[in-house]
Structures are given as structure tokens and as C-alpha cells.
Amino acid sequence: ETGVTQTPRHLVMGMTNKKSLKCEQHLGHNAMYWYKQSAKKPLELMFVYNFKEQTENNSVPSRFSPECPNSSHLFLHLHTLQPEDSALYLCASSSSGSTGELFFGEGSRLTVL
Amino acid sequence: GEDVEQSLFLSVREGDSSVINCTYTDSSSTYLYWYKQEPGAGLQLLTYIFSNMDMKQDQRLTVLLNKKDKHLSLRIADTQTGDSAIYFCAESTSGNQFYFGTGTSLTVIP
Numbered sequence: 001e002t003g004v005t006q007t008p009r010h011l012v013m014g015m016t017n018k019k020s021l022k023c024e025q026h027l028g029h030n031a032m033y034w035y036k037q038s039a040k041k042p043l044e045l046m047f048v049y050n051f052k053e054q055t056e057n058n059s060v061p062s063r064f065s066p067e068c069p070n071s072s073h074l075f076l077h078l079h080t081l082q083p084e085d086s087a088l089y090l091c092a093s094s095s096s097g098s099t100g101e102l103f104f105g106e107g108s109r110l111t112v113l
Numbered sequence: 114g115e116d117v118e119q120s121l122f123l124s125v126r127e128g129d130s131s132v133i134n135c136t137y138t139d140s141s142s143t144y145l146y147w148y149k150q151e152p153g154a155g156l157q158l159l160t161y162i163f164s165n166m167d168m169k170q171d172q173r174l175t176v177l178l179n180k181k182d183k184h185l186s187l188r189i190a191d192t193q194t195g196d197s198a199i200y201f202c203a204e205s206t207s208g209n210q211f212y213f214g215t216g217t218s219l220t221v222i223p
């Protein structure tokens with residue numbers, strides 16, 4: 001248990017569906033992240049929120065829409081996705097502390113049909 | 114983003130040492146990290162090294178940093194089957210920016 005909880009753990013959706021991934025952290029951290037993990041590729045940073053403000057959008061297509069209502073919750077809204085968007089989506093949080101360690105959730109495995 | 118490179122696969126025999134290598138491009142990295150990902154799980158921090166250090170030892174783990182060559186390695190002594198996992202190298206630069214490699218899948222053969 002890392003203190004970062006992601007739901008759902010698995011999601012299958014069609015290209016015309018709209019769904020959301022949810023992340024919650026109970027660590028009192030001020031920064032939250034979305035990463036995309038695909039086989040044989042570097043872990044890809046998608047979005048960073050710092051004190052609820054988006055500080056990084058790493059050229060992510062607009063079919064991915066993040067939302068950070070407070071420092072403990074982060075959402076990734078999905079719509080009109082493509083099959084190549086199938087991946088493991090990892091949420092992480094960190095504190096602006098000395099080592100800046102990232103704490104990861106277990107990920108949401110997304111399959112787009 | 115910054116480039117962090119690792120080989121994809123490594124196999125070792127149980128009891129041997131494993132060495133996982135990583136290269137990175139940003140010379141202004143503050144910290145460098147090794148994360149471990151077990152099947153069906155997220156990443157967990159194994160160890161980290163501050164960029165002004167060249168070595169850190171933590172029980173069976175030894176991290177070596179060659180800042181001139183931008184090369185980081187993780188040595189696991191007496192590798193066990195429970196060490197089989199994916200190991201990610203990562204660097205942090207200014208602010209809350211973390212960049213990861215592809216991960217190296219370590220297989221330990223009994």
C-alpha cells in the first residue's frame with residue numbers, strides 16, 4: 001500500500017466511449033502526475049499538477065483531459081480514444097521535499113477496442 | 114523531455130550479481146533514482162543518489178554514478194528470485210520533473 005489509489009484497475013472501452021480514471025493520494029503531497037506505460041517504451045510523463053495547478057502538459061492529445069479538483073484527487077477523462085492509447089496509466093504523487101521521491105499507484109490498465 | 118536509456122532485458126543466475134545500466138542526457142539532474150516494478154504493481158523507489166555523489170550502498174544494492182559520462186548503474190549482490198522485476202532508472206531536474214527510462218526486465222534463473 002503506497003498511499004496512492006487508482007480506480008478502476010482495468011478498463012475496456014470502445015473508441016466512441018467516454019470514461020474517467022481516478023487517482024487519490026492520502027500522503028499530504030502537493031504534486032500529482034499522470035504517466036503512460038507502454039511496452040518497450042520509456043515511461044511517458046503526461047501531466048503534472050502542483051498545488052492543483054497544471055504545470056506540465058507533455059504534448060498530450062486533447063482526447064486526454066486531466067482534472068485536479070484538489071491536491072488529493074486527480075482524474076484523467078478519456079474520450080474518442082484510439083487503440084494505440086491502450087496502456088497502463090500510472091498516477092503518482094510527490095512532495096516538494098528533499099529527495100522528491102514519487103509514490104505510484106498500481107495503475108489502471110486501459111484497453112481500447 | 115530528457116532521454117534516459119536502458120537495455121530492455123537482463124538474465125542472471127540466482128546467487129550471482131546483477132548489474133543494470135542506464136545513461137541519461139541532462140547534466141543538471143539533481144537526483145537519480147532506481148525504481149522497481151513487480152508484476153501487476155506500480156513503481157516503488159528502491160534507492161536514489163544525489164548528483165554530487167559517485168557511490169551509494171544500501172545492503173545488497175550499490176549505485177554508481179559517473180557524472181562525466183552521465184552513466185548510472187545498479188548492482189544487486191546475491192540476486193534472488195524475488196528480485197525478478199522491471200527496474201527503472203529515473204532522473205529529476207528542476208521543479209517536479211521526473212524522467213524515466215524504458216525499464217530493464219530482470220529475470221533470475223533458479
